[in-house]
Amino acid sequence: MSMITMREAISQALWEEMERDEKIFILGEEVGVWGGTYAVTKGFLDHFGAERVRDTPIAESAIVGAAIGAALAGMRPVAELMTINFAFVAMDHIVNQAAKMHYMFGGQMKLPLVIRAPGGGGRQLAATHSQTPDAIFAHFPGLKVVAPGTPEDAKGLLKASIRSDDPVLFIENATIYQQRGEVPEGDYVIPIGESKIQREGRHVTLVTYSKMVQYSLQAAEKLAQEGIEVEVIDLRSLRPLDMQPVIASFKRTNRAVIAEEGWLSFGVGAEVAARLYQEAFDYVDAPIRRVAQKEVPLPYNRRLEQLALPQVEDIIQAVREVLK
Amino acid sequence: MAKIIEMPKLGFDMAEGTLVSWVKAEGEKIEKGEVLAEIETDKATVQVESSASGILYKQLIQADTTLPIGSPIAVIAEEGESVDLEELLGDQSSQIDEGSKQSEIEKAEAETEVLTSEEESADVEDFIKASPLARSMAKENALDLTQLKGSGPGGRIVKRDVEQALQSGAGRETLITPSIIVPGRDEHIPLSRLRSAIGKRMQESNQSIPHFFITRSFRVDDLMRVRQQMNDERDAEEKLSLNDFIVKACGLALRQFPNLNASLRDDAIVQHGDINIGNAVSLENGLLTVVVRNADQKTLNEISKETGDMAQRARDGKLRNEDVEGSTFTISNLGMYAVEDFVAIINPPEAAILAVGSAQEGAIVEQGQVKAGWLMKVTLSADHRITDGAEGALFLQHLAQFIEQPWRLM
């Protein structure tokens, strides 16, 4: 095992895959010469060359569209959107084309592409650069949406996404690239569509993903000092969504909190809660609580921004609520 | 060849169209591709071209008619051709008449308010706040939620409250958990016609006929044995029942006692020429009497088969008139229910009815010795206007011969 950052994990996965299969290539804004605005693809251009590490114009629908076309014609592109906030420019190609072409043409077309996109707020980038619109993309059948929260999961899931023959939206978080975690040596893959229990506990089921995994673990640690045992379950994939360990846990604890960075209404938590109520109704001992971003565009002001975003303290509060 | 022009589909969500105006008149020449009419969809008025050349033989609808797509609107024929419209249109012609009416019906339906069923109002005061988990736990343990105090937010009963209640055993002296009493509800079942009819007749019989009753026991060891022997040689469908023997026995016995096979009419006793024995058959909503005519003259087999068939027809609801009419004496047999003896009400206008109990093993005293044997009790109910106790007793004595010495039945 080695201790590496999220950035290193994603970078390593990408590098190792590109070494393994020459059909894999990268395209996106500033991925080549600049080395990626989050330094994920630093060194790639020199090593893999300009054919396989392509700087594009600022043209998201062309980036995703070209990735689609190249995938159709036998390549395995990994397109990078500088941030997920720019994905809206390519919305049609992500949800109307990539998600649907295999279906609409009766199965003749394969689209083995990956779209990497970091999201999340908290660095005073203001409203249009700070969103977590994951739930919107998770809504569309035909797309796979993955959002790891630890380096180990990031590396294994990116490999799985690249090796998948389906279009995958790989959502990273822009503020946790330096977050450290243990990663197994060698080549390993984590299957898409599997949740993971990151911490066991008897009293409350805390469901989360991406950046909020660390927040949840911190909250669990604090609560453990008071004798409250929180079970933290990391979804890792949003579509397909693996509810099995969540339901199993909930049947033991009877109380649940869902923590996400996106807005409250129509978010990931809404889906998880609905499923828990549906599949485990008789096990519900308290209303399920969701910890999420307040429903405002994120402001530039530092304090206000933090006020809007979900914090560790919010999770702790929610757990206490649910235990009343 | 005549060709039917139909209301075309002109848009992906078009279900019906309205003819605005005919561009070509009846009898006018028309080429394929020429405009035939103007049709209005819900989006626009469109010119519709003819898909055939010839003469516009018939305009099937007038302007302002609305029809579903696919309905015939015109007929194009060759010049000089005469067309049998009825034959051509066949059962499509009804569509045309219905056409204008149809869309009006649809409009009317759309405007009709949807009547919703009365919703039962929730009884808010009685509502107990408890989590789904607490409810299911309480249910499983037969715990009354109304007895529990909730420690959750807003007084909600939660898991720990139920757990506590289960541990402390509801704090009673006795260790018995009180039953949860569920109040019952009266059911009102309207009388069936059959039940009503039986009721009337029995009431009339009970009120107007002076009944008297005589009970007697028969030794049926031999009868049982003979029946068993006979049945051993028969298939399941052909087996004889005890009642078959009793029917035959009554038939033969009544020959000597015509007064018990009679009816009272004005001031005369009519002794019936035939001995038709009725058997009471129990149905879901009442009972019927099926009749074996001339039971004294029929063989056991015949009696058995007839009775069986009629009972089946009764259960199937397929009884014929002659099955239930004309009995002159009735047997009611509750033997299959282990009934020792009972009293039956005479079936008017008959003179008597025989209530038969079950054949039971019992203790019999013979010459001071207690033995085991098979006994069967019967009770004769008879009309004191026609007969009397002595005659009734003698009849039973005579009947005994046939029942206790079954070979006399063959």
Add this chain to the structure above:
Amino acid sequence: MEKKEYLELYRQMITIRRLEETAAELYQKGEIGGFLHLYIGQEAVSTGILATRQPQDRVITAYRDHGVAINAGILVRNVMAELLGKTTGCSQGKGGSMHMADVDKNYWGGHAIVGAHIPIATGLALADQMEKRAAVTICMFGEGATNIGFFHEGVNLAKTWNLPVLWVCENNRYGMGTSPERASAVSAIIQKACGYGMPAYDVDGMDVLAVKDIVAERLEEIRAGSGPQFLEICTYRFRGHSMGDPEKYRSPDEVKKFVENGPIDRFQKYLLEQGLCGQAEMDQIMQKVEEEIEQGVKFARESPEPEDAALFEHIYVDDNQRGEA
């Protein structure tokens, strides 16, 4: 060109024409649902283009795609079956009129979102360039699509990376009900290519041989590494944008003018005048086409409807999973 090649061009155009006319009838009967965009009047465009492409050249187009489907080699019966939504349709009934495709014939669809296929065409050409295949991607779209963002992004990227794409603009004078004069800063579409530094040409889309010749030239140059090129083909659709179009935006006289001088009539005249074909032979070809259409309709009608399970097929490639999250 040999005589049989001429006749093949003719046969294909007639087939498209009769297919489209028949589809219109079926639509009016309610057998075809959704939208139906007819290629009547534009037959020479797709026929000319595909007559000269090589097997490794890719073709991708917008939603008025039945013509390309036939020229690409999809059988009439499979086009019909797709229109009727049957499993024997070229997209197994899952796509309908706007999503015909056959990847084995290098025909990448049939696309319903205006201009969305343009960046995809860029990607197809990108793959060919990376894998050093001598293939050209022919991307067809209407003049209306030149106004949407996807056009700019896709065309710009293709030129920046010097990709082997032939951008073919079928200018049929109306984007739905709006002419380029009302929709475009520059209504001579060919001028738009200048903004991307691409060689640009135009041609009369009613002349199948002219289309074929100019496309052949362009493909040769692109194949040799010239980078993307732009071709505006001037054409006209004889029917409305789609079924049910009341055509308020153009006069019946204008339509009549084009109908009377259409691509098929012109080619017929040409064949007869050049002695390449006699009337009897033409009638024979027409007869065969009619049979093919008739049998195609019969085949489509008799083909099975998809089972309920088909609803959940082809959502994903991996594990053939269903679509539910």
